[in-house]
Amino acid sequence: MSGHLLEVTDLAIRFGTTGGGVQAVDGISFHLDRGETLAILGESGSGKSVSASAIMAILDCPPGRIARGSILFEGRDLLSLPESERRRLNGERIAxxxxxxxxxxNPVYSVGWQIAETLQAHKGLSAREARAEAVRLMESVGIPEPASRANDYPHQFSGGQRQRLMIAMAMALKPALLVADEPTTALDVTVQAQILDLLREARDSTAMGMLLITHDLGVVADIADRVAVMYQGRIVETGPVREVLGNPQHSYTQRLLSAVPGREPPPARPPVADLPVFEARELTKHFPITGGLFRRPTGEAVRAVDGVSLTLRRGETLGIVGESGSGKSTLARMLLRLEEPTSGAILFEGKDVSSLAGPELLSFRRRVQVVFQDPFASLDPRMRVAEIIAEPWTIHRDVLPRARWNARIAELLSLVGLRPEHAARYPHQFSGGQRQRIAIARALALEPEIVICDEAVSALDVSIQAQILALLDQLQRAMGLAYLFIAHDLPVVRQIADRVAVMQRGRIVEQGPCEEVFERPQHPYTRALLAASPVPDPDAQAERRKARRELAGV
Amino acid sequence: MGSFIARRSLQSLVALAGLIVLVFFAARLTGSPADLYLPIDASVEARQAFNEKHGFNDPLTEQFGRFLVDLARFDLGHSIRKDRPALEVVLEAIPTTLALAAVTMTLAVAGAILVGSLAARRPGGAVDRLGSTLSLAAASAPDFWVAISAILLFAVALGWLPTSGMGTFWHWIMPVGVLLIRPFGILVQVVRGSMLGALSAPYVKTARAKGIRERTVVFVHALRNGLLPVITVAGDQAAGIVNGAVIVETIFGWPGIGKLMIDSIIQRDFAVIQASILVTAAIIFAMNIVIDLAYGLLDPRVRHA
Structure with a gap:
């Protein structure tokens, strides 16, 4: 019997029942010791989350099925434990x-109740004792005013606070093993850094083992001791983080690392002539807060965008970076004239966009196109790819005669790296990256001059992200497009943009040429953002962590 | 919360006003009461006198005006048939119907939650297949046929239960049983569907990862989330019963509002038609507000919206 905390041997998980089915996990083996963090690194569909579910015994069976293998926890095989004994481990020894x-x-129970529930279920504490302990736990993870906030519900907390609450709930009984499945993925970089600090503290104070499931190389570099790289259901490479990230052996790990944006100096950008096409002047958008019997405005307002001025020149890429709630998307919606500004003006080729009507507005709509973040939501699931791409032509009838539609659809699909025969398929038959290519083809159908990319690569795996960024760059050079590139990921913006504007709480706090802003940030917020953005190098990451602590004055 | 109730009450009043106009004129389309209440060979003078006494000779607009003035004083007119204030007649019948509805819906909801949740727990399992078949049959069975068959079997052939009326516990079994079938059938399907969704929700995974007992996972974590659509449908079904379980009340001689409405329409007892429709409408509006409040009670996100 080994002394490892967790030892997984030859674990295989299949999905689907008789005959066919998919081998989601194909014989993986790894181990984890007390006080150690093992990262399982992989892109979507690699089988990393399914493996975590199997360890927690929360795999959906059916359709999932553990085909073979063993999971030893403190020497006992979790897969052969009786159900009730297995359940008692969850929450108490494994969280x-x-x-x-x-x-x-759970959206309908207060967070205090949800934390207390774990304590009551395993320790038989009274409701009062469990609640007092829950409040103490909330305080320990840094929730202000824990006693009153314990009565609040999950939707009343920010994403970062909710993850703190999750950690409080998981740490309630000081488990020996914590499984963290993408714990910081949807969070802003500054919040991500705080959550990683909190996890590090929790691990070090209780000497628990942490199994971290992630796709983010920067997170791995920040917190993991060892890493197992998963690809198509197998572990292709495993070892200490410094070795695997510094000197990757397997070709997949090498590909993954080279796809990370910002690893190499950004490619030289073609020069941009000083020809402004899009201009925003003192743009504001306030959403009034209403209340009372007749829902009258209370006079207060949410200032989503608060006095933003920017210029986009022909053929250039202007990056807009900022965290969630900074007003980036509201700004994009106003520029697209999907949202009326509260005040300020938007000029397109010198003309006020809000005054456009009839054929002039139609022409504006044609020349300014958009690519959204979520390629699963932005393509109509009941339309074929050909119909999706051709739809703009049914509105803008003078762009292309109907006889040439099919030829042009084939051209556009080749242009974005798909095959002409894909035109007859439906969106669900494509991967996320392919769908984003379709969305780009649709945007290009009207031969626009400006494409607004609203977090267009944020939902994609790094290797796919790199391909889409290369595609956007290539299209820009060939067609002279101007991009307004909205993103929360700084290295991505650095790679593609000529100039960058940093947004915080509805305002642009800093803007300028990319290199200047990234190399010599002036505003403290820009500096904080840069320091919080993780890099896939454990030593550089430790440096950044130190810099960030100094910035925060710790 | 207070402003929410006020807003909904205001909306209900507007709807009620529209209903008042509709009911007043629609009732008068059924014909002249004089044809029913006077002997078939009554003289023209007698008819005149009858109409004069009840105000049916005045122009419709004048009658409507008088109706509104009386309504403002909560006077809903006089029943020709019973020779008593219409409101009194209606308020006598209402509790009988409400009691029937309350008992029926309590049993239907409780049974449906149990069967539906167990079915959703193991989709395709024995409970699920049996429950789905039975609930589909229940939801589609015509109630008048079930009612008459039940009387023939349990009252006439076996003699176990009384055929009609109310009074003892045994009188309740057939009306409740027959009324229950459809809401139960529909609710089992609704509970099953929403619990399937709730049980595959991420927060159920969290509860399992916390090591919570399966019973608690299903009936505490999933059920409270799965209940929201159930309330909407249950409220709708309950409104249907309050609005006059006309057929069941008539067949089983249950002296409720449904039977009263049918009788007064046949008898052209205008005041009672108007009063019973207004009172049931008010009750249904109130029920809708209660359902909205129940939503808020169950789901804090509704409460804070």
């Missing part, structure tokens, strides 16, 4: 935190 905290916390 888990999840990615999408809004969905993973």
């Amino acid at each position: 888990m935190i999840f990615q999408d905290t809004l969905a993973h916390l």
Whole structure:
């Protein structure tokens, strides 16, 4: 019997029943010791989350099925334990935190109740004792005013606070093993850094083992001791983080690392002539807060965008970076004239966009196109790819005669790296990256001059992200497009943008040429953002962590 | 919360006003009461006198005006048939119907939650297949046929239960049983569907990862979330019963509002038609507000919206 805390041997998980089915996990083996963090690194579909579910005994069976293998925890095989004994381990000896905290916390119970429940279930504490302990736990993870906030519900907390609550719930009984499934994925970088600090503290104070499931190389570099790289259901490479990230042996790990944006100096950008096409002047958008019997405005307002001025030149890429709630997307919606500004002006080729009507507005709509973040939501599931791409032509009838539609659809699909025969398929038959290519083809159908990319690569795996960024760059050079590139990921913006504007709480706090802003940030917020953005190098990451602590004055 | 109730009450009043106009004129389309209440060979003078006495000779607009003035004083007119204030007649019948509805819906909801949740727990399992078949049959069985068959079997052939009326516990069994079938059938399907969704929700995974007992996972974590659509449908079904379980009340001689409405329409007892419709409408509006409040009670996100 080995002394490892957790030892997984030859674990295989299949999905689907008789005959066919998919081998989601194909014989993986790894171990984890007390006080250690093992990261399982992989892109979507690699089988990393399914493995975590199997360890927690929360795999959906059916359709999932553990085909073979063993999971030893403190020397006992979890897979052969009786159900009730297995259940008692969960929450007490093994705990888990999840990615999408809004969905993973029960929306209809107060957070205090949900934390107390774990204590009551395993320790038989009275409701009063459990609640007092829950409040103490909330305080320990840094929730202000824990006694009153314990009565609040998950939706009343921010994403970062919800993950803190999840951690409080998981740490309630000081488990020996914590499984963390993408714990910081949807969070802003500054919040991510805080959550990683909190996890590090929790691990070090209780000497628990942490199994971290992630796709983010920067997170791995920040917190893990060892890493196992998963690809198509197998572990292709495993070892200490410094070795695997510094000197990757397997070709997949090498590919993954080279796809990370910002590793190499950004490619030289073609020069941009000083020809402004899009201009925003003192743009504001306030959403009034209403109340009372007749829902009258209370006079207060949410200042989503608060006096933003920017210029986009022909053929250039202007990056807009900022964290969630900074007003980036509201700004994009106003520029697209999907949202009326409260005040300020938007000029397109010198003309006020709000005054456009009839054929002039139609022409504006044609020349300014958009690519959204979620390629699963932005393509109509009941339309074929050909119909999706051709739809703009049914509105803008003078662009292309109907006889040439099919030829042009084939051209556009080749242009974005798909095959002409894909035109007859439906969106669900494509991967996320392919769908984003379709969305780009649709945007290009009208031969626009400006494409607004609203977090267009944020939902994609790094290797796919790199491909889409290369595609956007290539299209820009060939067609002279101007991009307004909105993103929360700084290295991505650095790679693609000529100039960058940093947004915080509805305002642009700093803007200028990319290199200047990234190399010599002036505003403290820009500096904080840069320091919080993780890099896939443990030593550089430790440096950044130190810099960040100094910035925060710790 | 207070402003929410006020807003909903205001909306209900507007709807009620529209209903008042509709009911007043629609009732008068059924014909002249004089044809029913006077002997078939009554003289023209006698008819005149009858109409004069009840105000049916005045122009409709004048009658409507008088109706509104009386309504403002909560006077809903006089029943020709019973020779008593219409409101009194209606308020006598209402509790009987409400009691029937309350007992029926309590049993239907409780049974449906149990069967539906167990079915959703193991989709395709024995409970699920049996429950789905039975609930589909229940939801589609015509109630008048079930009612008459039940009387023939349990009252006439076996003699176990009384055929009609109310009074003892045994009188309740057939009306409740027959009324229950459809809401129960529909609710089992609704509970099953929403619990399937709730049980595959991420927060159920969290509860399992916390090592919570399966019973608690299903009936505490999933059920409270799965209950929201159930309330909507249950409220709708309850409104249907309050609004006059006309057929069941008539067949079983249950002296409720449904039977009263049918009788007064046949008898052209305008005041009672108007009063019973207004009172049931008010009750249904109140029920809708209660359902909305129940939503808020169950789901804090509704409460804070």
